[in-house]
Amino acid sequence: ARLRSAEKWIPVGGALPDTVRGNAMLAGDAAGHVMACNGGGIPTAVVCGRIAGETAAAHVRGRCPLGAYDRRWREALGTELQRALTTRRIFDVISAWEPAQEVAMVLTGVQGMRNLMTCRPWYRAGPLA
Numbered sequence: 001a002r003l004r005s006a007e008k009w010i011p012v013g014g015a016l017p018d019t020v021r022g023n024a025m026l027a028g029d030a031a032g033h034v035m036a037c038n039g040g041g042i043p044t045a046v047v048c049g050r051i052a053g054e055t056a057a058a059h060v061r062g063r064c065p066l067g068a069y070d071r072r073w074r075e076a077l078g079t080e081l082q083r084a085l086t087t088r089r090i091f092d093v094i095s096a097w098e099p100a101q102e103v104a105m106v107l108t109g110v111q112g113m114r115n116l117m118t119c120r121p122w123y124r125a126g127p128l129a
Contacts, residue, residue, distance in 0.1 A: 012036040014085045015078075018070065025052045025069045033073070033081065036088040037116070044081070048073045087116060 015032040019025060027033060028045030035044065055069040094104045105113060114120075 010034060010039045010041070012039060012085075012088060015074075015081055019073070020067050020070050023066065025055070025066065027052045027073075031073075033077070035081070036085040037091065038084070038118075044077055047076060051076060091116070 011029055011032050012034055013032065014036060016026065019027070019031040027048040029041055031048065033044040033048045034041040051073045052069055055064065055066065055072060058064045058068070059066045094100045108116065
């Protein structure tokens, strides 16, 4: 899935399953490190770029395989990126039918709607499985 912005496409379909191939690591938009619920990607790109640099430096020093990058960025941001993707998917279903939008807004409440718009958990039971 991609959102059309004023100048380009934003990848909001979730992170790639594998962000390391050979001697290359992907970060930012190239890796799908985008908050799917709002299209934000600069903070996630900065965090993942730093993790990529640290992993590359450790790899050159023989301290870890390059593939460790995948695990490291997922530990740092995987939950948040998955939550944003789940939120977007739910919103896509709800927004397709106006009566469902109204029911969702009533059930979610004002604070829940605020949380949805900022990619925070909007439900009380914890993260969706």
